[in-house]
Amino acid sequence: MIRWINNTLGTAAFEDPATAGHEVLDVRSLVDGPANGVAALRERIEAGLTMLQKSGRLIVCCDYGISRSNTIAAAILARREGISFDEAFATTQLQTGEVRMDYGIVQTVRATFDAPNSQPAVAGRVLVTGGTGFLGQWLNRIAGDRFEFVSHRSKDIDLVASPFGLDAVVRKHRPDTIIHLANPRIYNTHEVVGQSLAMLRNVADVCHQHGVFLVWPSSWVVFSGRKNEGEIVIGDDVSPMPYGNYAMSKALSENMLDYLSKAGHIRACILRMTPIYGKGSSLPRFLFRTAEACLAGTPVTTHCYRNGRPKLQLLHASDAAQALALAAAKRPEGKFNIGSMEARTTQDLARIIAEVLGTPFESQEIQLQASVANITLDTTKARNVLQWSPKMNLKEGFEEMFLSQ
Structure with missing residues (x-):
């Protein structure tokens, strides 16, 4: 199928029968990625312009009609119409519906048009993906006076589909750091594993292209498969053992950043965090179910597993x-465990919530024939390197969450 960008210029797979009878520019000699030389790219662009001028209609073809064809077609459109490559690229994406073009070849083709961006990254300017979330x-709120934040909502940039939206924002604002908070909205399906990896890889590619440092929050759940080891303390360099889709997405994402870091592709800091709570979040749900039970005067339900009571x-x-x-x-660079001072049983947490709410505390415990991962993260490295330590105690945190307006 030929996908027309305008009345004279289209793209297709080289072996598509629909191209028969059309003037075809074959760009299969180019490769995906950033390896193409400027001379080879310019030769194909100039050849396409000449063919289009002579025939009045041109189909640009690569093997699958996705990356090389659409990128070179955008370059031909830019030259023919006297517009910027970015404008022509956006038109090509819109008219063809193709957003999966290879990021590397797009960057090298752009470089044949634009002078290298001599503007350095702005020190202290931080781009936050998912910046309007919890x-x-x-x-x-905590650090807005220390940084120049550029926040973008997850729905403004489709990080699963491609890196191009984020790339445009980075080229516009020139941050020196990206804090990647955006996540798939639903986090417990098989699909979330692939989506999380795609999002992070796209962010990592943009960081590599522009020399931007990456800060990414992982989670304690990468160790959630350690269910038969009793209560254990985990250091920063212990290998993950995930259980469940969300945990798997975090563990595989950590591995991917490790590979990219070792290859010199990216500089990144991974913050492996324990369960986060606070005003504005509905998680962990146990806290809210406990508050509802306390206010209703009904017993709080907790559980006891084969290897003991769960701790958070x-x-x-x-x-x-x-x-x-x-x-x-x-x-x-590297991994840092981030967690509170100690792990507390769910019964202990329920008692503190009842005290904060000023209600009597009554509980009922259900025995479960399964094991639970009781993990405590050792935060020594974060304290020494980041000079970070938790400040909020549980009672004050619950007061802020349940009593503040």
Whole structure:
């Protein structure tokens, strides 16, 4: 199928029968990625312009009609119409419906048009993906006076589909750091694994292209498969053992950043955080179910597993945001555990909530024939390198969450 950009210029796969009888520019000699030389790119663009001028109609073809064909077609459109490559590229995407073009070849073709961007990154300017979400709002509240934040909502940039929206924002604002908070909205399906990896890879590619440092929050759930080891303390360099789709997405994302870092593709800081709570979030849901039971005067339901009562190392959002801010300021590479002072059983947490709400406490415990991962993250490295430590105690955190207006 030929996808027409305008009345004279289209793209297709080279072996598509629909191209028969049309003037065809074959760009299969080019490769995806950033490896093409400027001379080879310009030769194909100039050849396309000459063919289009002679025949009046041209189809640009690569193997699948996706990356090389559409990128070169955009360049031909830009030259023929006297417009910027970015404008022509946006038109090509809109008219063809193709957003999956290879990021590397697009950047090299752009470089044949534009003088290299001599504007350096702005020190202290931080781009936050998903910046209007729960943690993004806390980050702005905690550190908004220390950084120049550029926040974008997840719905403004489709990070799953391609890196091009983020690339345009980075080229416009020139941040020196990206804090990547955006996540798939639904986080417990098989699909979330692929979406999370696609989002992070697109962010990482943009960071590589522009020399931007990446700060990314992972989660304690990468260790959620450690269910038969009793209560254990986990250091920063312990290998993940995930259980469930959300945990798998975080663990695989950590691995991907490790590979990219070792290859010199990116500089990144991973903050592995325990469960985050605070005003503005509906998680962890156990806290809210407990508050509802206390206010209704009904028993709080907790569980006991084969290997003991579950414990949570709750981290207030203000402390999580402070860790993100310190990572953006200090820009250390590697993994850092971020968690509260200690893990508390769900019964202990329920008692504190009842005390905060001023209600009697009554509980009922259900025995479960399964094991639970009781993990405590060792935060020594974060304290030493980031000079970070949690400030909010549980009672104050619950007061802020349940009693403040």
